Amino acid sequence: MSKSGFASEKVMRNYLSALLVDEDETALAQADKEKLRPVEKLLEKVNVIEQPPKAVPVEKQAVTTPERVLDKVEQAVAKELSKKEYRSGEFQALFFDVAGLTVAVPLTELGGIHRMDKLNQLPGKPPWFMGVMLHREEKINVVNSALWVMPEKYDENMENELDYQYIIMLDDSRWGIACGELVNTVTLSQDDVKWREQAGRRPWLAGLIKERMCALLDVSAMIELLEQGQDSGTGL
Amino acid sequence: MSQDRIVTANSSGGKAGDEVLQWVTFRLENETYGINVMQVQEVLRYTDIAPVPGAPSYVLGIINLRGNVVTVIDTRSRFGLPFAEHTDSTRIVIIEAEKQVIGILVDSVAEVVYLRTSEIDNAPNVGTEESAKFIQGVSNRDGELLILVDLNKLLDEEEWDEISGF
Numbered sequence: 001m002s003k004s005g006f007a008s009e010k011v012m013r014n015y016l017s018a019l020l021v022d023e024d025e026t027a028l029a030q031a032d033k034e035k036l037r038p039v040e041k042l043l044e045k046v047n048v049i050e051q052p053p054k055a056v057p058v059e060k061q062a063v064t065t066p067e068r069v070l071d072k073v074e075q076a077v078a079k080e081l082s083k084k085e086y087r088s089g090e091f092q093a094l095f096f097d098v099a100g101l102t103v104a105v106p107l108t109e110l111g112g113i114h115r116m117d118k119l120n121q122l123p124g125k126p127p128w129f130m131g132v133m134l135h136r137e138e139k140i141n142v143v144n145s146a147l148w149v150m151p152e153k154y155d156e157n158m159e160n161e162l163d164y165q166y167i168i169m170l171d172d173s174r175w176g177i178a179c180g181e182l183v184n185t186v187t188l189s190q191d192d193v194k195w196r197e198q199a200g201r202r203p204w205l206a207g208l209i210k211e212r213m214c215a216l217l218d219v220s221a222m223i224e225l226l227e228q229g230q231d232s233g234t235g236l
Numbered sequence: 237m238s239q240d241r242i243v244t245a246n247s248s249g250g251k252a253g254d255e256v257l258q259w260v261t262f263r264l265e266n267e268t269y270g271i272n273v274m275q276v277q278e279v280l281r282y283t284d285i286a287p288v289p290g291a292p293s294y295v296l297g298i299i300n301l302r303g304n305v306v307t308v309i310d311t312r313s314r315f316g317l318p319f320a321e322h323t324d325s326t327r328i329v330i331i332e333a334e335k336q337v338i339g340i341l342v343d344s345v346a347e348v349v350y351l352r353t354s355e356i357d358n359a360p361n362v363g364t365e366e367s368a369k370f371i372q373g374v375s376n377r378d379g380e381l382l383i384l385v386d387l388n389k390l391l392d393e394e395e396w397d398e399i400s401g402f
Contacts, residue, residue: 024250024312078308119267119380120267120374121265122315122359122360122363122374122383123315123316123317123368123371124313124363124366124371125360125363125368126362126363126367129360129362129363132360132374132381134376134379134380134381137376139357139374139376139381141360156392174360187256194285220278226362226363229360229361229362229363
Protein backbone atom coordinates (compact mmCIF):
# COMPACT_ATOMS: atom_id res chain seq x y z
CA MET A 1 0.00 0.00 0.00
CA SER A 2 1.45 3.35 -0.98
CA LYS A 3 2.06 6.05 1.60
CA SER A 4 -0.22 8.38 -0.25
CA GLY A 5 -2.99 5.80 -0.21
CA PHE A 6 -6.16 6.14 1.75
CA ALA A 7 -4.92 3.59 4.23
CA SER A 8 -2.20 5.68 5.78
CA GLU A 9 -2.59 5.74 9.52
CA LYS A 10 -3.26 9.44 9.75
CA VAL A 11 -5.87 9.40 7.05
CA MET A 12 -7.52 6.37 8.55
CA ARG A 13 -7.61 7.96 11.99
CA ASN A 14 -9.19 11.10 10.60
CA TYR A 15 -11.48 8.99 8.53
CA LEU A 16 -12.72 6.91 11.41
CA SER A 17 -12.70 9.77 13.89
CA ALA A 18 -15.25 11.47 11.69
CA LEU A 19 -17.59 8.63 12.49
CA LEU A 20 -17.46 9.42 16.14
CA VAL A 21 -19.08 12.77 15.44
CA ASP A 22 -21.88 11.71 13.21
CA GLU A 23 -23.99 14.47 11.73
CA ASP A 24 -27.09 12.43 12.26
CA GLU A 25 -26.30 11.79 15.87
CA THR A 26 -25.59 15.45 16.45
CA ALA A 27 -28.82 16.36 14.74
CA LEU A 28 -30.71 13.80 16.77
CA ALA A 29 -29.19 15.00 20.00
CA GLN A 30 -30.18 18.54 19.03
CA ALA A 31 -33.68 17.34 18.21
CA ASP A 32 -33.90 15.67 21.60
CA LYS A 33 -32.88 18.89 23.28
CA GLU A 34 -35.49 20.78 21.27
CA LYS A 35 -38.11 18.32 22.39
CA LEU A 36 -37.00 18.71 25.98
CA ARG A 37 -37.19 22.48 26.03
CA PRO A 38 -40.83 22.52 27.15
CA VAL A 39 -39.89 20.02 29.83
CA GLU A 40 -37.07 22.29 30.96
CA LYS A 41 -39.45 25.22 31.11
CA LEU A 42 -41.88 23.16 33.09
CA LEU A 43 -39.11 22.11 35.41
CA GLU A 44 -38.10 25.71 35.90
CA LYS A 45 -41.62 26.35 37.08
CA VAL A 46 -41.46 23.34 39.32
CA ASN A 47 -38.25 24.65 40.83
CA VAL A 48 -39.94 27.95 41.65
CA ILE A 49 -42.47 26.15 43.74
CA GLU A 50 -41.49 25.52 47.27
CA GLN A 51 -39.49 22.38 47.79
CA PRO A 52 -41.74 19.49 48.69
CA PRO A 53 -41.55 18.25 52.25
CA LYS A 54 -39.32 15.25 52.83
CA ALA A 55 -42.29 13.24 53.91
CA VAL A 56 -43.58 13.14 50.32
CA PRO A 57 -41.12 10.99 48.37
CA VAL A 58 -43.53 10.67 45.45
CA GLU A 59 -42.96 14.33 44.57
CA LYS A 60 -39.23 13.76 44.46
CA GLN A 61 -39.65 10.95 41.99
CA ALA A 62 -41.95 13.04 39.83
CA VAL A 63 -39.30 15.70 39.27
CA THR A 64 -37.42 14.52 36.24
CA THR A 65 -34.41 16.38 34.93
CA PRO A 66 -33.78 16.67 31.21
CA GLU A 67 -30.69 14.53 31.64
CA ARG A 68 -32.81 11.76 33.08
CA VAL A 69 -35.22 11.95 30.15
CA LEU A 70 -32.30 11.76 27.77
CA ASP A 71 -30.99 8.78 29.69
CA LYS A 72 -34.32 7.07 29.24
CA VAL A 73 -34.29 7.71 25.49
CA GLU A 74 -30.78 6.36 25.24
CA GLN A 75 -31.69 3.38 27.35
CA ALA A 76 -34.61 2.60 25.03
CA VAL A 77 -32.32 2.71 22.00
CA ALA A 78 -29.65 0.77 23.82
CA LYS A 79 -32.26 -1.82 24.78
CA GLU A 80 -33.06 -2.32 21.11
CA LEU A 81 -29.40 -2.72 20.23
CA SER A 82 -28.65 -4.78 23.30
CA LYS A 83 -30.76 -7.62 21.98
CA LYS A 84 -27.65 -8.72 20.17
CA GLU A 85 -25.69 -11.40 21.90
CA TYR A 86 -22.45 -9.47 21.83
CA ARG A 87 -23.97 -6.46 23.59
CA SER A 88 -23.33 -7.82 27.03
CA GLY A 89 -20.08 -8.76 28.67
CA GLU A 90 -17.03 -9.71 26.72
CA PHE A 91 -17.21 -10.92 23.18
CA GLN A 92 -14.80 -12.04 20.51
CA ALA A 93 -14.38 -10.33 17.19
CA LEU A 94 -12.53 -11.29 14.05
CA PHE A 95 -10.42 -8.55 12.54
CA PHE A 96 -9.81 -8.58 8.83
CA ASP A 97 -8.39 -6.33 6.19
CA VAL A 98 -10.31 -4.74 3.36
CA ALA A 99 -8.07 -2.74 1.05
CA GLY A 100 -5.98 -1.48 3.96
CA LEU A 101 -8.95 -0.81 6.19
CA THR A 102 -9.33 -3.03 9.23
CA VAL A 103 -12.87 -4.18 9.87
CA ALA A 104 -14.17 -6.39 12.67
CA VAL A 105 -17.09 -8.74 12.93
CA PRO A 106 -18.42 -10.33 16.14
CA LEU A 107 -17.70 -14.04 16.10
CA THR A 108 -21.29 -14.77 17.13
CA GLU A 109 -22.39 -13.34 13.79
CA LEU A 110 -19.66 -14.87 11.69
CA GLY A 111 -21.13 -17.53 9.43
CA GLY A 112 -17.82 -18.92 8.26
CA ILE A 113 -14.70 -18.14 6.28
CA HIS A 114 -14.01 -19.46 2.81
CA ARG A 115 -11.09 -19.04 0.49
CA MET A 116 -11.96 -16.95 -2.51
CA ASP A 117 -12.65 -19.20 -5.47
CA LYS A 118 -14.08 -18.84 -8.95
CA LEU A 119 -16.81 -16.25 -9.14
CA ASN A 120 -19.71 -16.51 -11.54
CA GLN A 121 -20.89 -13.19 -12.88
CA LEU A 122 -24.60 -12.48 -13.06
CA PRO A 123 -25.77 -9.88 -15.54
CA GLY A 124 -27.37 -6.68 -14.34
CA LYS A 125 -26.01 -6.71 -10.82
CA PRO A 126 -24.59 -3.64 -9.09
CA PRO A 127 -20.83 -3.08 -9.34
CA TRP A 128 -20.31 -4.13 -5.71
CA PHE A 129 -21.82 -7.54 -6.45
CA MET A 130 -18.75 -9.57 -7.41
CA GLY A 131 -20.62 -12.70 -8.33
CA VAL A 132 -21.79 -16.05 -7.04
CA MET A 133 -19.24 -18.46 -5.62
CA LEU A 134 -20.09 -22.12 -5.35
CA HIS A 135 -18.96 -23.83 -2.18
CA ARG A 136 -20.19 -27.40 -1.89
CA GLU A 137 -23.97 -27.00 -2.06
CA GLU A 138 -23.87 -23.34 -1.12
CA LYS A 139 -24.21 -20.43 -3.51
CA ILE A 140 -22.47 -17.51 -1.93
CA ASN A 141 -23.24 -13.97 -3.03
CA VAL A 142 -19.89 -12.24 -2.84
CA VAL A 143 -19.67 -8.54 -2.09
CA ASN A 144 -16.78 -6.30 -3.05
CA SER A 145 -16.36 -5.01 0.51
CA ALA A 146 -14.14 -2.07 -0.37
CA LEU A 147 -16.60 -0.79 -2.95
CA TRP A 148 -19.58 -1.41 -0.73
CA VAL A 149 -18.17 0.09 2.45
CA MET A 150 -16.31 3.06 1.02
CA PRO A 151 -17.56 3.77 -2.50
CA GLU A 152 -16.34 7.36 -2.34
CA LYS A 153 -12.77 6.12 -1.81
CA TYR A 154 -12.94 3.43 -4.42
CA ASP A 155 -10.94 4.33 -7.48
CA GLU A 156 -8.75 2.61 -10.05
CA ASN A 157 -5.76 2.58 -7.70
CA MET A 158 -7.71 0.88 -4.97
CA GLU A 159 -9.14 -1.59 -7.42
CA ASN A 160 -5.66 -2.47 -8.67
CA GLU A 161 -4.39 -2.95 -5.13
CA LEU A 162 -7.21 -5.23 -4.09
CA ASP A 163 -6.13 -8.74 -3.29
CA TYR A 164 -9.15 -10.53 -1.98
CA GLN A 165 -8.25 -13.88 -0.47
CA TYR A 166 -11.17 -14.84 1.74
CA ILE A 167 -14.90 -14.56 1.99
CA ILE A 168 -16.33 -13.67 5.39
CA MET A 169 -19.81 -15.13 5.65
CA LEU A 170 -22.43 -12.95 7.27
CA ASP A 171 -24.19 -15.05 9.88
CA ASP A 172 -26.26 -17.81 8.27
CA SER A 173 -27.12 -15.75 5.19
CA ARG A 174 -25.93 -16.35 1.62
CA TRP A 175 -23.96 -13.13 1.71
CA GLY A 176 -20.21 -13.10 2.01
CA ILE A 177 -17.91 -10.11 2.02
CA ALA A 178 -14.52 -10.31 0.40
CA CYS A 179 -11.42 -9.54 2.43
CA GLY A 180 -7.69 -9.47 1.90
CA GLU A 181 -6.14 -10.82 5.06
CA LEU A 182 -7.46 -12.25 8.26
CA VAL A 183 -5.73 -10.27 10.99
CA ASN A 184 -6.64 -11.91 14.29
CA THR A 185 -9.35 -12.61 16.80
CA VAL A 186 -9.57 -10.44 19.89
CA THR A 187 -11.71 -10.55 23.00
CA LEU A 188 -13.33 -7.18 23.53
CA SER A 189 -15.20 -5.69 26.43
CA GLN A 190 -18.21 -3.44 26.02
CA ASP A 191 -16.03 -0.45 26.91
CA ASP A 192 -13.63 -1.21 24.11
CA VAL A 193 -16.26 -0.15 21.64
CA LYS A 194 -17.82 3.21 20.99
CA TRP A 195 -21.29 1.86 20.27
CA ARG A 196 -23.56 3.60 17.86
CA GLU A 197 -26.74 4.30 19.73
CA GLN A 198 -28.63 5.46 16.66
CA ALA A 199 -28.70 3.64 13.35
CA GLY A 200 -28.14 6.92 11.48
CA ARG A 201 -26.88 6.77 7.95
CA ARG A 202 -24.78 3.68 8.52
CA PRO A 203 -26.98 1.04 10.08
CA TRP A 204 -24.37 -1.57 9.18
CA LEU A 205 -21.93 -0.01 11.64
CA ALA A 206 -22.37 -1.42 15.15
CA GLY A 207 -19.63 0.77 16.54
CA LEU A 208 -16.01 1.70 16.49
CA ILE A 209 -13.33 -0.22 18.31
CA LYS A 210 -11.55 2.53 20.19
CA GLU A 211 -8.03 1.19 20.45
CA ARG A 212 -7.73 0.08 16.85
CA MET A 213 -9.99 2.78 15.48
CA CYS A 214 -11.74 0.31 13.26
CA ALA A 215 -15.32 -0.42 12.33
CA LEU A 216 -17.33 -3.19 13.98
CA LEU A 217 -20.01 -4.49 11.66
CA ASP A 218 -23.66 -4.84 12.53
CA VAL A 219 -24.09 -8.02 10.55
CA SER A 220 -27.87 -8.29 10.60
CA ALA A 221 -28.25 -4.70 9.42
CA MET A 222 -25.73 -5.32 6.69
CA ILE A 223 -27.56 -8.44 5.52
CA GLU A 224 -30.79 -6.47 5.42
CA LEU A 225 -29.21 -3.78 3.26
CA LEU A 226 -27.70 -6.34 0.92
CA GLU A 227 -30.97 -8.22 0.59
CA GLN A 228 -32.55 -4.95 -0.49
CA GLY A 229 -29.79 -4.43 -3.01
CA GLN A 230 -28.61 -1.31 -1.27
CA ASP A 231 -25.09 -0.11 -0.91
CA SER A 232 -23.74 1.22 2.34
CA GLY A 233 -25.26 4.65 1.80
CA THR A 234 -22.54 7.19 2.21
CA GLY A 235 -19.78 4.78 2.99
CA LEU A 236 -17.58 5.00 6.02
CA MET B 237 -42.55 -28.87 -28.58
CA SER B 238 -44.39 -31.79 -27.03
CA GLN B 239 -45.23 -32.23 -23.39
CA ASP B 240 -43.17 -35.38 -23.19
CA ARG B 241 -40.15 -33.15 -22.80
CA ILE B 242 -41.29 -32.46 -19.28
CA VAL B 243 -40.39 -35.40 -17.14
CA THR B 244 -42.27 -35.40 -13.88
CA ALA B 245 -40.47 -36.26 -10.71
CA ASN B 246 -42.97 -39.04 -10.07
CA SER B 247 -41.61 -40.88 -13.05
CA SER B 248 -38.05 -40.38 -11.97
CA GLY B 249 -38.33 -41.28 -8.34
CA GLY B 250 -38.38 -37.76 -6.89
CA LYS B 251 -40.82 -36.01 -4.61
CA ALA B 252 -44.29 -35.29 -5.95
CA GLY B 253 -44.47 -31.78 -7.34
CA ASP B 254 -40.73 -31.53 -7.74
CA GLU B 255 -41.00 -31.15 -11.47
CA VAL B 256 -38.06 -31.87 -13.70
CA LEU B 257 -37.46 -29.50 -16.58
CA GLN B 258 -35.00 -29.64 -19.40
CA TRP B 259 -32.76 -26.71 -20.11
CA VAL B 260 -30.64 -25.97 -23.14
CA THR B 261 -27.38 -24.54 -21.94
CA PHE B 262 -25.23 -22.08 -23.79
CA ARG B 263 -22.08 -20.13 -23.07
CA LEU B 264 -21.57 -16.40 -23.12
CA GLU B 265 -18.17 -15.08 -22.11
CA ASN B 266 -17.22 -17.25 -19.11
CA GLU B 267 -20.65 -18.18 -17.86
CA THR B 268 -23.14 -20.91 -18.64
CA TYR B 269 -26.78 -20.02 -19.09
CA GLY B 270 -29.84 -22.19 -19.41
CA ILE B 271 -33.09 -21.64 -21.29
CA ASN B 272 -36.21 -23.72 -21.11
CA VAL B 273 -36.06 -26.36 -23.83
CA MET B 274 -39.76 -25.84 -24.50
CA GLN B 275 -38.97 -22.44 -25.91
CA VAL B 276 -36.14 -23.57 -28.16
CA GLN B 277 -37.09 -24.31 -31.75
CA GLU B 278 -33.71 -24.99 -33.26
CA VAL B 279 -30.04 -24.17 -33.10
CA LEU B 280 -28.25 -22.81 -36.15
CA ARG B 281 -24.63 -22.41 -37.06
CA TYR B 282 -23.59 -18.83 -37.43
CA THR B 283 -24.81 -17.29 -40.63
CA ASP B 284 -24.53 -13.77 -41.93
CA ILE B 285 -26.87 -11.46 -40.13
CA ALA B 286 -28.18 -8.63 -42.25
CA PRO B 287 -28.19 -5.38 -40.32
CA VAL B 288 -31.40 -3.39 -40.32
CA PRO B 289 -31.03 0.37 -40.63
CA GLY B 290 -32.67 2.19 -37.76
CA ALA B 291 -33.04 -0.95 -35.67
CA PRO B 292 -32.69 -0.63 -31.90
CA SER B 293 -29.26 -1.30 -30.46
CA TYR B 294 -30.24 -4.69 -29.05
CA VAL B 295 -31.08 -5.98 -32.55
CA LEU B 296 -28.15 -7.38 -34.49
CA GLY B 297 -30.15 -7.79 -37.65
CA ILE B 298 -32.22 -10.36 -39.47
CA ILE B 299 -31.68 -13.78 -41.01
CA ASN B 300 -33.69 -15.70 -43.53
CA LEU B 301 -34.84 -18.96 -42.00
CA ARG B 302 -36.43 -21.08 -44.71
CA GLY B 303 -38.23 -18.10 -46.13
CA ASN B 304 -39.09 -16.52 -42.81
CA VAL B 305 -37.41 -13.40 -41.53
CA VAL B 306 -36.12 -13.85 -38.01
CA THR B 307 -34.79 -11.01 -35.89
CA VAL B 308 -31.54 -11.78 -34.10
CA ILE B 309 -30.95 -10.21 -30.71
CA ASP B 310 -27.53 -9.03 -29.57
CA THR B 311 -27.40 -11.24 -26.51
CA ARG B 312 -23.98 -10.04 -25.43
CA SER B 313 -25.05 -6.44 -25.21
CA ARG B 314 -28.28 -7.52 -23.51
CA PHE B 315 -26.23 -9.32 -20.87
CA GLY B 316 -23.91 -6.35 -20.44
CA LEU B 317 -20.99 -8.14 -22.08
CA PRO B 318 -18.47 -6.70 -24.53
CA PHE B 319 -18.63 -7.42 -28.24
CA ALA B 320 -16.83 -10.54 -29.49
CA GLU B 321 -16.15 -11.77 -32.98
CA HIS B 322 -18.03 -14.89 -33.97
CA THR B 323 -16.15 -18.20 -34.01
CA ASP B 324 -16.80 -21.74 -35.18
CA SER B 325 -18.70 -22.34 -31.97
CA THR B 326 -21.00 -19.36 -32.34
CA ARG B 327 -24.64 -20.35 -32.68
CA ILE B 328 -27.97 -18.68 -33.27
CA VAL B 329 -30.60 -20.22 -31.04
CA ILE B 330 -34.06 -19.82 -32.46
CA ILE B 331 -36.53 -19.41 -29.64
CA GLU B 332 -40.17 -18.61 -29.15
CA ALA B 333 -41.11 -16.11 -26.50
CA GLU B 334 -44.03 -13.76 -26.10
CA LYS B 335 -45.59 -15.37 -29.21
CA GLN B 336 -42.67 -14.30 -31.35
CA VAL B 337 -39.87 -16.24 -32.93
CA ILE B 338 -36.48 -14.62 -32.57
CA GLY B 339 -32.84 -15.65 -32.66
CA ILE B 340 -30.32 -15.10 -29.91
CA LEU B 341 -26.63 -15.11 -30.72
CA VAL B 342 -24.53 -17.11 -28.25
CA ASP B 343 -20.86 -18.08 -28.00
CA SER B 344 -21.69 -21.79 -28.06
CA VAL B 345 -24.41 -24.26 -27.20
CA ALA B 346 -23.37 -26.84 -24.67
CA GLU B 347 -25.94 -29.47 -23.80
CA VAL B 348 -29.42 -30.22 -22.55
CA VAL B 349 -29.66 -30.76 -18.80
CA TYR B 350 -32.38 -31.96 -16.49
CA LEU B 351 -33.07 -29.91 -13.40
CA ARG B 352 -35.55 -30.44 -10.62
CA THR B 353 -37.29 -27.27 -9.51
CA SER B 354 -35.91 -27.96 -6.03
CA GLU B 355 -32.43 -27.64 -7.49
CA ILE B 356 -33.08 -24.10 -8.63
CA ASP B 357 -32.43 -21.18 -6.30
CA ASN B 358 -33.54 -17.63 -6.69
CA ALA B 359 -30.89 -15.30 -7.95
CA PRO B 360 -29.98 -12.56 -5.48
CA ASN B 361 -32.58 -9.88 -5.82
CA VAL B 362 -30.23 -6.99 -6.31
CA GLY B 363 -29.73 -4.77 -9.29
CA THR B 364 -32.17 -2.56 -11.04
CA GLU B 365 -30.86 -2.94 -14.56
CA GLU B 366 -33.02 -4.56 -17.19
CA SER B 367 -30.57 -7.42 -17.43
CA ALA B 368 -31.16 -8.34 -13.79
CA LYS B 369 -34.82 -9.00 -14.46
CA PHE B 370 -34.45 -11.93 -16.83
CA ILE B 371 -32.40 -14.05 -14.48
CA GLN B 372 -34.92 -16.64 -13.40
CA GLY B 373 -32.69 -18.52 -11.00
CA VAL B 374 -29.39 -20.26 -10.50
CA SER B 375 -28.44 -23.87 -10.04
CA ASN B 376 -25.32 -25.73 -9.06
CA ARG B 377 -24.64 -28.18 -11.86
CA ASP B 378 -21.69 -30.44 -11.13
CA GLY B 379 -19.85 -27.65 -9.40
CA GLU B 380 -20.61 -25.12 -12.12
CA LEU B 381 -23.14 -22.38 -11.75
CA LEU B 382 -25.93 -22.52 -14.29
CA ILE B 383 -27.76 -19.23 -14.72
CA LEU B 384 -31.34 -19.74 -15.84
CA VAL B 385 -32.80 -17.15 -18.15
CA ASP B 386 -36.45 -16.21 -18.45
CA LEU B 387 -36.66 -15.58 -22.18
CA ASN B 388 -39.99 -13.79 -21.89
CA LYS B 389 -38.23 -11.10 -19.89
CA LEU B 390 -35.28 -10.81 -22.21
CA LEU B 391 -37.05 -7.82 -23.70
CA ASP B 392 -39.60 -5.58 -22.05
CA GLU B 393 -43.13 -5.18 -23.35
CA GLU B 394 -42.26 -2.17 -25.48
CA GLU B 395 -39.27 -3.91 -27.01
CA TRP B 396 -41.27 -7.02 -27.87
CA ASP B 397 -43.74 -4.76 -29.64
CA GLU B 398 -40.91 -2.98 -31.38
CA ILE B 399 -39.33 -6.11 -32.85
CA SER B 400 -42.70 -7.52 -33.93
CA GLY B 401 -42.57 -4.91 -36.66
CA PHE B 402 -39.54 -6.44 -38.37
